[in-house]
Amino acid sequence: MSATTISREQAAGKVMVALDYPDAASAETLLKQLEGIPCYMKVGMQLYYAAGPEFVRMLKARGYRVFLDVKMHDIPNTVKGGAGSVTRLGVDMFNVHAAGGRDMMEAAMEGVEEALAADASLTKPTVIAVTQLTSTSEEVLNDEIGIPGTVAESVARYALLAIASGLDGVVASPHEVGLVKDTCGPAFQTVTPGIRPAGADIGDQSRIMTPQAALQAGTDFMVIGRPITRAADPRAALESIIEELIQA
Numbered sequence: 576m577s578a579t580t581i582s583r584e585q586a587a588g589k590v591m592v593a594l595d596y597p598d599a600a601s602a603e604t605l606l607k608q609l610e611g612i613p614c615y616m617k618v619g620m621q622l623y624y625a626a627g628p629e630f631v632r633m634l635k636a637r638g639y640r641v642f643l644d645v646k647m648h649d650i651p652n653t654v655k656g657g658a659g660s661v662t663r664l665g666v667d668m669f670n671v672h673a674a675g676g677r678d679m680m681e682a683a684m685e686g687v688e689e690a691l692a693a694d695a696s697l698t699k700p701t702v703i704a705v706t707q708l709t710s711t712s713e714e715v716l717n718d719e720i721g722i723p724g725t726v727a728e729s730v731a732r733y734a735l736l737a738i739a740s741g742l743d744g745v746v747a748s749p750h751e752v753g754l755v756k757d758t759c760g761p762a763f764q765t766v767t768p769g770i771r772p773a774g775a776d777i778g779d780q781s782r783i784m785t786p787q788a789a790l791q792a793g794t795d796f797m798v799i800g801r802p803i804t805r806a807a808d809p810r811a812a813l814e815s816i817i818e819e820l821i822q823a
């Protein structure tokens with residue numbers, strides 16, 4: 576694919592740093608190290624269950640865009656309530672499981688719309704569906720969950736259900752970006768974990784891609800945790816990823 580030049584700020588904005596920490600104090604150490612870099616911050620269930628809405632408000636007050644990765648999956652009425660709460664909290668992105676079905680995803684969008692209608696100062700968050708977790712193999716999908724076919728077929732089916740339900744995109748493996756864009760169109764957003772700069776520890780991720788390859792594959796946002804958070808010098812690690820994206 577031909578190279579498109581992106582600015583430093585655009586490159587930084589494509590990186591979602593996964594703040595997978597047990598409490599606010601440990602996350603704060605990383606925030607100090609990354610100060611001034613306009614990356615997206617991802618708050619997952621580990622940190623959110625410990626540090627709560629207050630931590631998200633603090634990130635917003637410091638100017639960060641925030642992806643609240645809490646993967647809602649419940650009856651439609653409950654997800655609608657959850658979606659309303661996180662919209663009022665001011666997150667820029669949150670996600671729900673596509674496996675909850677169309678009514679549930681539509682209820683999430685209703686929760687967002689009702690919150691926005693009640694307070695004009697709020698901004699509409701991007702709502703993303705989790706398709707199949709990257710930890711789900713074809714064996715687990717078929718034998719444990721009971722869904723026949725390949726993981727790719729299930730991802731495409733869930734992505735179509737998500738777009739039909741009014742959602743903005745999906746979380747997917749960087750290897751599935753082409754499939755999702757082909758199935759749902761180029762404007763349907765992809766958020767991809769499983770990113771590893773050349774030479775970084777793979778950890779428990781299996782189907783990985785480098786930041787540069789993921790950008791070239793067309794991903795909109797890349798979630799990167801341990802290659803930054805566990806680096807000897809997290810700031811240098813993030814700067815080098817941003818540099819790699821600018822050069823892509």
Ligand code: C5P
Nearest residue numbers: 593595619708709768769798799800801
């Ligand atoms: O440390 P690492 O870069 O592997 O972090 C990846 C992040 O993306 C973690 O916060 C993980 O929970 C999240 N994630 C993932 N696979 C998914 C969905 C989210 O790795 N399918």
